[in-house]
Amino acid sequence: xxxxxxxxxxxxxxxxxxxxxxxxxxxxxxxxxxxxxxxxxxxxxxxxxxxxxxxxxxxxxxxxxxxxxxxxxxxxxxxxxxxxxxxxxxxxxxxxxxxxxxxxxxxxxxxxxxxxxxxxxxxxxxxxxxxxxxxxxxxxxxxxxxxxxxxxxxxxxxxxxxxxxxxxxxxxxxxxxxxxxxxxxxxxxxxxxxxxxxxxxxxxxxxxxxxxxxxxxxxxxxxxxxxxxxxxxxxxxxxxxxxxxxxxxxxxx
Amino acid sequence: xxxxxxxxxxxxxxxxxxxxxxxxxxxxxxxxxxxxxxxxxxxxxxxxxxxxxxxxxxxxxxxxxxxxxxxxxxxxxxxxxxxxxxxxxxxxxxxxxxxxxxxxxxxxxxxxxxxxxxxxxxxxxxxxxxxxxxxxxxxxxxxxxxxxxxxxxxxxxxxxxxxxxxxxxxxxxxxxxxxxxxxx
Numbered sequence: 001x002x003x004x005x006x007x008x009x010x011x012x013x014x015x016x017x018x019x020x021x022x023x024x025x026x027x028x029x030x031x032x033x034x035x036x037x038x039x040x041x042x043x044x045x046x047x048x049x050x051x052x053x054x055x056x057x058x059x060x061x062x063x064x065x066x067x068x069x070x071x072x073x074x075x076x077x078x079x080x081x082x083x084x085x086x087x088x089x090x091x092x093x094x095x096x097x098x099x100x101x102x103x104x105x106x107x108x109x110x111x112x113x114x115x116x117x118x119x120x121x122x123x124x125x126x127x128x129x130x131x132x133x134x135x136x137x138x139x140x141x142x143x144x145x146x147x148x149x150x151x152x153x154x155x156x157x158x159x160x161x162x163x164x165x166x167x168x169x170x171x172x173x174x175x176x177x178x179x180x181x182x183x184x185x186x187x188x189x190x191x192x193x194x195x196x197x198x199x200x201x202x203x204x205x206x207x208x209x210x211x212x213x214x215x216x217x218x219x220x221x222x223x224x225x226x227x228x229x230x231x232x233x234x235x236x237x238x239x240x241x242x243x244x245x246x247x248x249x250x251x252x253x
Numbered sequence: 254x255x256x257x258x259x260x261x262x263x264x265x266x267x268x269x270x271x272x273x274x275x276x277x278x279x280x281x282x283x284x285x286x287x288x289x290x291x292x293x294x295x296x297x298x299x300x301x302x303x304x305x306x307x308x309x310x311x312x313x314x315x316x317x318x319x320x321x322x323x324x325x326x327x328x329x330x331x332x333x334x335x336x337x338x339x340x341x342x343x344x345x346x347x348x349x350x351x352x353x354x355x356x357x358x359x360x361x362x363x364x365x366x367x368x369x370x371x372x373x374x375x376x377x378x379x380x381x382x383x384x385x386x387x388x389x390x391x392x393x394x395x396x397x398x399x400x401x402x403x404x405x406x407x408x409x410x411x412x413x414x415x416x417x418x419x420x421x422x423x424x425x426x427x428x429x430x431x432x433x434x435x436x437x
Binding site for chain 1: 297299302303306309310311312313314315316317320321323324327328331361366369370372373407
């Protein structure tokens with residue numbers, strides 16, 4: 001017989017507050033394209049492994065089930081803002097259930113290269129309502145730490161254009177209707193950064209000055225992680241874990 | 254010169270679990286005077302693509318399936334429903350929001366989350382719920398419909414459980430009101 005919602009909540013709380021087992025930690029790296037967060041994520045992961053952590057990485061738009069659906073529709077520029085938002089929320093949900101929560105349950109450290117805040121910043125920059133987008137991601141799973149890599153729109157644009165041509169959706173051409181991808185990106189990334197800055201205030205991100213050298217940023221992240229890793233389990237996450245425990249695959253736990 | 258009276262743009266929602274009966278109801282809702290068409294679920298092909306994924310990709314939860322249904326509905330609204338309404342046509346959406354909310358409730362998802370998820374969908378001008386035949390088991394006509402698709406996926410190893418979910422969906426549809434949708 002399946003457990004009741006209250007029983008699943010108790011089970012979730014008991015598991016994550018049990019001092020006899022290592023508690024899973026969730027660390028999110030957020031920021032606009034060209035902010036250098038992927039470089040920092042890789043350095044951070046290497047360092048964590050050298051410190052003996054069991055590390056799992058999850059990237060935005062990477063679920064084996066949903067990513068092919070999104071990719072095929074992006075290729076033909078077939079997505080409107082709502083579809084774009086909903087498909088990315090589905091991809092996120094699938095990764096939460098299949099990768100993130102199972103790893104946290106097993107006491108691993110999960111590094112998320114972009115988290116739900118990417119969806120919020122991009123979708124609101126596309127003109128969608130923040131409350132509606134936030135609801136798509138419920139029940140919300142809050143990271144223990146969110147590093148926000150802050151750069152100016154000019155730096156982001158310069159770094160992206162130096163290595164590649166922004167893609168149609170990356171450049172926000174679906175909403176700017178500007179033909180030149182670089183010009184569109186410059187316009188769109190301003191909106192994305194504005195939304196990120198609002199989210200950083202609302203959700204207490206740890207802001208990293210991504211205009212600093214790579215070495216300086218990495219040193220800062222290590223220090224911030226060591227300060228923040230002892231945070232207690234956030235009770236806000238009980239609903240998300242209980243919801244996952246109710247799914248058929250997780251019921252074995 | 255007299256111009257022929259044209260029926261106003263109308264959105265008709267046909268919800269239920271019996272796909273064949275829903276399609277029949279959708280066809281009968283299109284009167285000869287009402288120029289228009291039928292908007293079916295999975296017009297975007299999302300669920301067809303999903304079915305092609307291998308087992309290694311992991312089974313989607315009910316929440317994931319509902320998010321995908323909402324994405325498909327957004328596609329239908331953008332490419333089929335809104336353009337047809339803008340031309341003064343009648344569109345029959347089969348299914349629309351009520352089926353998704355009923356199946357979501359049947360599998361235990363919160364009503365507030367479901368209502369919020371579909372808040373982007375305009376309220377239909379009229380709504381029809383197709384009840385399953387009393388003579389046939391609920392699973393018989395459900396196979397090709399959205400409710401049948403979800404219930405089968407949620408109870409893959411247990412046909413009786415899948416049938417119970419369908420019955421629960423059908424009961425919720427019968428008692429549902431159109432308050433879950435709103436006009437933009």
